[in-house]
Amino acid sequence: MFRRKKAKPAFNKAGKRPVIRSSICTGEQTAGFKDAETGKFHEVMLIRNEEDFQEFLRLYDLAEADVGREW
Numbered sequence: 001m002f003r004r005k006k007a008k009p010a011f012n013k014a015g016k017r018p019v020i021r022s023s024i025c026t027g028e029q030t031a032g033f034k035d036a037e038t039g040k041f042h043e044v045m046l047i048r049n050e051e052d053f054q055e056f057l058r059l060y061d062l063a064e065a066d067v068g069r070e071w
Helices: 050-059
Strands: 016-022 029-035 041-047 068-070
Touching (some): 016 041
Parallel strands (some): 016 068
Antiparallel strands (some): 016 029, 029 041
């Protein structure tokens, strides 16, 4: 009857920057956060289309300009 609101995923973004990693060979894209100090990438979700990308931005309250791309 009533739907629960989806809670935002708990993730500490301090010292991390949002990144979309793209495979050169297959074109597969994954969204996540890269640690500024260690360079370690924490994968959050698979990006299959524009709707998935917009969902990533909405979940983590990000602007499109804030997200970097890596190959």
